[in-house]
Amino acid sequence: MPVTDFEFKEKYRYKNGFGSYVETEAVPGALPVGYNSPQQPPHGLYAEKLSGTAFTAPRHENQQTWCYRVLPSCTHPPFEEDLEGPFNLTKPYSPASLRIIPNQLRWDPFDHDDQTDFVTGLRLIAGAGDPTLKQGIGMYIYAAGKSMNSHSAFYSADGDLLIVAQDGVLDIRTELGWLLVRPMEICVIPRGIKYQVHLPSGPVRGYALEIYQGHFTLPELGPIGSNCLANARDFQAPLACFSEDFGATAASGPNSYSITAKFNNGLFVTKQNHTPFDVVAWHGNYYPYKYDLGRFNTIGTISFDHPDPSIFTVLSAFSDHPGTAVADFVIFPPRWLVAEDTFRPPWYHRNTMSEFMGLIEGVYDAKKGGSGGFMPGGASLHNVMSGHGPDAESCEGARNAELKPMLVGKGSCAFMFESYLMVGVTEWGLKTCRKVQSAYNEHSWNGVKVHWKRPEGASTDGHLLK
Ligand SMILES: [Fe+2]
Numbered sequence: 001m002p003v004t005d006f007e008f009k010e011k012y013r014y015k016n017g018f019g020s021y022v023e024t025e026a027v028p029g030a031l032p033v034g035y036n037s038p039q040q041p042p043h044g045l046y047a048e049k050l051s052g053t054a055f056t057a058p059r060h061e062n063q064q065t066w067c068y069r070v071l072p073s074c075t076h077p078p079f080e081e082d083l084e085g086p087f088n089l090t091k092p093y094s095p096a097s098l099r100i101i102p103n104q105l106r107w108d109p110f111d112h113d114d115q116t117d118f119v120t121g122l123r124l125i126a127g128a129g130d131p132t133l134k135q136g137i138g139m140y141i142y143a144a145g146k147s148m149n150s151h152s153a154f155y156s157a158d159g160d161l162l163i164v165a166q167d168g169v170l171d172i173r174t175e176l177g178w179l180l181v182r183p184m185e186i187c188v189i190p191r192g193i194k195y196q197v198h199l200p201s202g203p204v205r206g207y208a209l210e211i212y213q214g215h216f217t218l219p220e221l222g223p224i225g226s227n228c229l230a231n232a233r234d235f236q237a238p239l240a241c242f243s244e245d246f247g248a249t250a251a252s253g254p255n256s257y258s259i260t261a262k263f264n265n266g267l268f269v270t271k272q273n274h275t276p277f278d279v280v281a282w283h284g285n286y287y288p289y290k291y292d293l294g295r296f297n298t299i300g301t302i303s304f305d306h307p308d309p310s311i312f313t314v315l316s317a318f319s320d321h322p323g324t325a326v327a328d329f330v331i332f333p334p335r336w337l338v339a340e341d342t343f344r345p346p347w348y349h350r351n352t353m354s355e356f357m358g359l360i361e362g363v364y365d366a367k368k369g370g371s372g373g374f375m376p377g378g379a380s381l382h383n384v385m386s387g388h389g390p391d392a393e394s395c396e397g398a399r400n401a402e403l404k405p406m407l408v409g410k411g412s413c414a415f416m417f418e419s420y421l422m423v424g425v426t427e428w429g430l431k432t433c434r435k436v437q438s439a440y441n442e443h444s445w446n447g448v449k450v451h452w453k454r455p456e457g458a459s460t461d462g463h464l465l466k
Helices: 392-400 427-432 440-445
Strands: 014-016 022-025 046-051 064-069 080-082 105-107 122-130 135-144 152-156 160-167 170-174 177-181 185-189 195-198 204-211 235-238 257-263 266-272 279-284 289-292 313-318 325-332 335-337 354-361 379-382 406-408 413-419
Touching: 105 440, 122 427, 135 325, 135 413, 160 354, 170 185, 177 185, 177 235, 177 289, 204 325, 204 413
Parallel strands: 152 257
Antiparallel strands: 014 235, 022 279, 046 064, 064 279, 080 266, 105 379, 122 135, 135 204, 152 195, 160 185, 160 204, 170 177, 170 195, 185 289, 235 289, 257 266, 313 325, 325 413, 335 406, 354 379, 354 413
């Protein structure tokens, strides 16, 4: 079925389409028609432009949204640094604090944390580059047990955040409207957009990927044609929704709204006397969106050999070099394998790209699950040119399997953040979390057997001129 059967039912309406130009108003007539910045916008609102790209970015890349709100975003006192911020990095953030090592790493499922909300429960596990240069990525684990305070909001000036829900439901209020994000759904919150995360089903855990440059887009389809993989129509944007609480008469009292900014991987906080969720209407193409991974139209071989895993790319953040991504978000959903005379799991591999993997649910077909294996809520990192591939048991199974049509990954979905950057691991990721599996290499690949048999009469010196 090309849609996930969610336990937690949808509660919002959306606008469908990836990269569409959207206009939405919670109150009729709130959007000015034909122009953007009237002398006095309708209903006494302020016009505020949110630029997601440089003004002069080429038209096909240009992203902006006009917001019509009760008060503009600048109306707050100065920010103050929150030195107790949750990123567990040497403060202030420095790329030099990352440990860049070639070891293959795998993590047991990360702990839930009942004491944190989405922001205080974000943990930078690995990354590369520098937000101040708008170059690089951050990879996060989140675990939260509490909804964010209803008088708080968070935004990242560092980049766009792709959130992969793994356990528990995220009910996300953004400036531009609400998104419900359940396991098997993802969302992207673009740089600068404020949001507040509620937990309607209890504690949550999941993964996130931040890109410090550019924006996510759909991969090219090439000879595949004009459909398949993630179809544009299946991405969903929120509808305008607003609160009224502002000024000296604010029901909640003066300076009761706490705004936290993530800025160069540090946190800064200000208090203001009005809700940030006061956007009555907006129009533009810079907005948060969500996507049901169950709608991904998986493509694979119908003859032999399986294509590169890029065939499973949902979203890509392009670098300046065509075809080489700052980051790809790739999934391994349930799919049919029919390849003849083919080693069907992912092949053994060394990659100029780095590969961070997580598991939303089920068992990944190239790795054993269960205790000490690759488990939902756990992760792995295979850095630039570090060898990886099926573990010994999976390899032997695949070498000897009867090659009938087979549905793999039923009830399962693994994913990968793949990047052209060499990725470093934080102190939290290497030590503090205490989830690194020390015997990952040994358990996975020590048992890989030698099957080589030199044919009779063949020599080892065939390269010599005779
Ligand atoms: Fe790989």
